[in-house]
Amino acid sequence: MEQLLLILLFFPLVSAIVTACSGSAAKPVALISSLVSLGIAAVLVLNFIPDASLQFGINYPWITALGISFKAGVDGLSIIPILLTNLLIPIIILTTFKSGHKNEPAFLALMLFMQTGLLLVFTAMDAFLFYIGWEAALIPIYFICAIWGGKDRIRVNMKFFVYTVGGSLFMLLGIIYLYLQNPAQNFDIQAFYNLDLDAAQQSWVFWAFFLAFAIKMPIFPFHTWQPDTYTEAPAAGTMLLSGIMLKMGIYGVIRWILPVVPLGLTEWGMTAFILSIIGIVYASIIAFKQQNAKRLIAYSSIAHVGLISAGIFSLNAQGLQGAMIQMLSHGINVVGLFFIMDIIANRMKTNDIAALGGIAKVAPKLAIVFLIIVLGTVALPGTNGFIGEFLLLMGVYQVNIWAAVFAGLTIIFGAVYMFRTYQGIMLGKTNDLTLTFRDIQGSEQVVLYIICALIIVIGVYPKPVLHLSEAAVQQLLEQVNQKLISVK
């Protein structure tokens, strides 16, 4: 058990190297190794004791001169993002089985490389290690978008780059600042928790971290890279970005902002809360009129993430628990939606809603799975989306009832744009183009059936998932409150 986390972290890196060298066998090699990773993660989850403690901890001195150590571990806050990452990577690899990419081994190797980066982000207990993981996850996705993206990728990537590099720089400054304030002269998160900074200092650190995380999620008004990037990135890249990467931002807020700078939170948390809620309504309204279904889903993702963020900043058990389970649910649902868009784009050469229609008649299997994913997205009770959105809205409600009403508009607006999309693509008369549509088959079916099963299982019996993070969330809240009380 000792080395389990180490294996989990570096197995994908080894797989990446093997995949890069495996030539035409890259796809099966990548898939199998990602499944092994999933297996390792499953062992980890099964051996995880759902209390508030840090488990599977590893701690090696690394760059001792600077007080940097390779310190990582798993607790109730990180277990769900870890599960999500290891669950989605094989699914995303499987989605590429039917579509060919040039230079396949490199493409897949980058994905696996990224997996290590993501897992580092979710397990690091050392700020420097966290930063390394953050960048290690960003660089591959940048290449994936820049090399395999759509026609407009150069311009779009420029914007993506400016945003993310900007965000990362601020975060680095924040980390260095904390390090300099730390009498122990290290990057240990525990030491950061115990720092005694005044409100002004905490406010600066808050913004340094928040900018990076807000861009990553993204939160209004730091979002304009996202629709462009999601639209231009190759399908697998979009799934990685929306399914897993944006959770880095959400996780970052929970792990690094809440406990480290609670005073910054009392100063600026409400601003972040309001921005999040504005984003929900703003992005939903934009989604109303989008003609490109992929871009529409990109905007819908901004709305959904806005609610998650608002739930976190409402700082209560329901909001945080809602955020934890919704990270998982949103990842599953959004990957499903983008995969369907990819399937449609591959067959029809367009994602323009106006050009499609009537596909349900010729593709009944797709009609069913697409509908189930739409229902998960609009948070119908009995699907995974409901559990998360219900808890999140309840969390938001406890801050302010009007905030809950405003944020709750997502319930209505979500139905408007998702059902409009579903109707535009699937219902109505079959036209000359859509008449040629082939129903989903093979690996496409496997992926979509798994996603649908997860949507329903989590929706009907969410207890095991909620239980994973319950104690840790409780402890986190106590920690924040205690720190606030001690200051007052």
Place this chain on the structure above:
Amino acid sequence: MIINLVWLVPLIPFLGFIINGLGRNTLSKNTVAFIGSTAVFASFVLSVAIFMALGNDTHKSHEVFLFDWIRAGQLNIPLSFLVDPLSSIMLLIITGVGFLIHVYSAGYMHDDDGFGKFFSYLNLFIFFMLLLVLGSNYIVMFIGWEGVGLCSYLLIGFWYSNNNYASAAKKAFVMNRIGDLGFLIAVFLIFNTFGSLEFKEIFPKAAGLISSGDSTIILITLCLFIGACGKSAQLPLFTWLPDAMAGPTPVSALIHAATMVTAGVYMIARSNVLFELAPVIQHLIAIIGLATALLGALIALTQTDIKKVLAYSTVSQLGYMFLGLGVGAYDGAFFHVITHAFFKALLFLGAGSVIHAMHHAQDMRIMGGLRKKLPITYRTMLIGTIAIAGLPPFSGFFSKDEILAHVYEQNKIMWAIGVFTAFLTAFYMFRMLFLTFYGTYRGTTHHAEDHIHESPKSMTIPLIVLAVLSAIGGIIGIPHSLGGHHWLSEWLSPVITHHAAAPDHATEYMLMGITVVGVLISIGIAYNRYIGKAHVPADENAERSSLVGLSYNKFYIDELYDAIIRKPLDAMSGFFYRIMDTKIIDGIVNGLGWGTNEASKSLRLIQTGNVGFYIFMMVVGIISMLLYTYLSI
């Protein structure tokens, strides 16, 4: 004890949904119909047994716990069921009427390609509807609440190749969702106030915790009422229901008349303890109910599509139920839910039989004289029409008069409007009956008269059963003034403790007299106009006087919503996307990007480079870091 098996009641239709859903393309139509109908019948038998057991039991409220569903902090929501007089009687209606409609559908949908899909959806609907009424807390109720909304969406858009039908389905879902947001907010408020969402925790505490007219309880009941408005098609959220007629007719009978749309009434009756603490909201409910009743009736006066007449009539009758709830006559409103389930299901199924015979024509202007061709349909529909018009001793008379009597005690003007609406009801219903079944046949050669024949037994038998129920259903609530003892009111008394003031017997006889005479006169006017003068409504584009035009065009409410809600939102959408995102925010980012011009130059180099090289570089970087670690230890 049989009551502990209540979880089987929803489970059996759910299994029917699974089997028919999976076998929709492989099973024969007869098998599908058999599985679907038998599942609901089995639930019905079980419901009867539960109902009997509850009747013999001194304890009138049983909770059946299944498992813990959602937990977070103080919040704990179990999936558990509540069997009490209110839910047990709903079980009977849902499974009983539901079964008849399943049987009917076997005939009605026989030539449809989506037969298997249709039956699986119907079973799924029954499942969710049962969940709605069985829930022991607001959240389980909400699962059913949204679940029936989904089934409604699927069934309205059953013939989705027609884009208008698909739009009608979407409209229904979205309008329901507006109400559902109200429901959700109410749930949060309730949890915040009572610390629980369980009925058994909330209702006994309510009166002690909150004083009447407290702002919290007003907000809670207002939000619950908004939820009910969406589901039960009350002003201003009613416009989805007439459009929902796009679905196959059995769906209109089951979902959009007998069961789902009465869920709002059920929910308010269930929460009657809370509403009694908020008189302001009660007045609001009464006013909205009355306005909806009147508006629905006014629109129904001039409609020419047989299903649209029935749809607006449903809106109007639901308005009566809310009027009853608003004056505190919860048992009266619930009584009307039951009788309405009988006669409105009957009328829709009868209309379906006519449409079936007319090869899917629904316009009454091309019907006429059908009573000889469709004798069973005609006779049963006649009974249904009398029942809804409110003539004794048919069921609708008792329930409607009970509501109106209570209204009279509270407010004479509202009573007058309510009675006037009852006269309108009698007029438009007999107008429908006369236009369809009397006079001479007005169809074109396309709908040749010779081809018109009575529907098969699977369709007529449910009609006959429902006609009997519509005729005699009133016996469950015969008032004391007529020598009865109002069984329903007694049965519900453990749940509905409040009894609204009723007028004395003499006043009650007078009120009954006024309605009966007025209804007879209305029927006379309709007879004179549509049989005596053989009047036929004008064509689509004919000139109409302004008042008739207003009714015929549904008071332009859809157009109004379009102008004040949809168009502004669309405009905002364009503004946010093209100006805010593209010009303002991106403009700022690009301005910042100017400073990083150097970065873009190096980027250009990257894009022409070799991927393998970068991966190599990354790996080298990582390995060198690890090596450094190793060496520094």
